[in-house]
Amino acid sequence: MSAQSIPVSVHACAKTFADGTRALDPIDLQIEAGETIALLGPSGCGKTTLLRLIAGLEVPDPGGRILYDGEDVTRLAIERRNVGMVFQSYALFPNMTVRENVAYGLKVRRTAAREVRRRVDHMLEMMHIDELGHRRVDQLSGGQRQRVALARAIAVRPRVLLLDEPLTALDALLRERLRGEINGLLRGLGITAIYVTHDRSEAMALGDRIVVMNRGRIAQVGAPRDIYHRPASAFVADFAGTVNRLPAHLLAHCADARDAERASLPPGEPSGPSDFLFRPEDADIVPREDAHFIARVHASSFLGDRTRLMLEGVGDELLVIDCRPRHSLEIGAEIPIRIRPESLMRVPTEKKNLAA
Ligand code: ATP
Structure with a gap:
């Protein structure tokens, strides 16, 4: 299954919340079609806020613009952007089966029943959970749930895949294994992906480029090797290892x-x-x-x-x-x-x- 891959541009996007908290200073970022970008930085630096702006879950302060493939989507609601999202907390429907969860987005989009079956089969196979199709989600382990969440996000063939610390809740061994699988998956699909993490090895392993953030600003953008060997500041050097x-x-x-x-x-x-x-x-x-x-x-x-x-x-x-x-x-x-x-x-x- 090949996804359409599109470039995403972030232009002068700042974010001030209703209580006056300034989460982001104006940010510019160009994400290439098919590229995986890792947003890396300490807690509170604004990674999730930037991801939510790109997703359409938040609107930037006036003047900021988000473009999908050149089209201004700044004020387009998330349901109309065709993005897939995976969260740390799974956000699955606990009393539905694995199949029902993976099929959910396809049914909402009124996909024909045969096509839903075909795509769900494919996704379950791809995520190595084909044995679990009829299990309820609340009967699964954390790693299995995250596989279901990934399958559900990818099943709809999103234009952009957004992942917010998807592995944080898992133990170290499982994290490493799933990290490798996600890497293979993103490369195989060629999908434009943005991956939020505060874990430097995750960012290094997954990102074509890493965006290091600090206090609502971009501290450096670069390939993992550049971030590690040619940091622009002591902050970046420290965060990279x-x-x-x-x-x-x-x-x-x-x-x-x-x-x-x-x-x-x-x-x-x-x-x-x-x-x-x-x-x-x-x-x-x-x-x-x-x-x-x-x-x-x-x-x-x-x-x-x-x-x-x-x-x-x-x-x-x-x-x-x-x-x-x-x-x-x-x-x-x-x-x-x-x-x-x-x-x-x-x-x-x-x-x-x-x-x-
Ligand atoms: P973490 O790794 O802990 O999730 P983060 O880098 O993703 O952190 P954000 O969640 O983007 O950081 O938060 C950036 C700043 O904005 C923080 O100071 C946070 O407290 C603040 N913030 C986030 N959401 C809101 C909100 N809805 N209202 C007010 N302040 C907020």
Whole structure:
């Protein structure tokens, strides 16, 4: 089954709620046909509000416009936009069977009975729930319910699929499995999809591009690798994964770090006080003469595939470094560390205001 895929444009969409809460500053976003966009950010940053504007569940402040395939749908109600939605809370009809739930949107659209049967069969098969067709939804597990919710959303062949934290209620293993399946499904259908999450690995795994949001604004839009390796700010770097921060002057004596400093300024950033950022996997324990600095082991955790060290004595904050699991290091041991210069990221110094 192939869905029509359309581009979606968000133009200058701000949202102020009736009580005066400003959930979004004016936002511009262009979503390509068939693209999966992950909206990522901490609680309260406005992800759901943006999704609801795109869905037609909220209207933007005056001046804002939403276009579906070039057509202005800003004031068109959700029922008339032909979107599919999947929520964290399933939003299924609990006392209907799985088949009845999946068929619901098709019946509302007065689809012929034979076609309803055919499409429901197809959806149940696609979501691996064909054995469950006659079960009532309140007799299903959380993972099975979310499969039904996805089947129901996709059955109507929506122009846009909107997913609001669909996996949050599930346990870690199931989340990972369903995440993989959703990925396959979105790629297979080629449908334009917008996926809200506060889980960075979900955003990385699913998004063709990630939109990182902070306090009602877009902090950065980019492919997952860019967000991870070329963050525009310390906020984005932190939200994309564990990151260490060092004031640039602490590495000023290292020639290769100075080269990295010149090379890795985010585009358009004026020069000024800056910090170096690097990921835990981008530092090595080396012979003393090759070290950028010597740090002391504050804590060490064996994580199976690696050992994670918390190091002190360099800068004001603990540094987090991953090393091979066979390294066994005493608390207090002094270890020489070298950062891979090509992995250094440089961002303007800012007050620590992170998405803990
Ligand atoms: P979460 O991950 O916790 O769901 P979010 O990023 O999706 O957060 P939103 O739900 O979009 O955030 O909320 C953005 C801001 O708007 C928050 O400060 C929230 O309290 C506020 N807000 C959301 N809905 C309303 C409403 N109907 N009336 C007033 N304020 C609202």
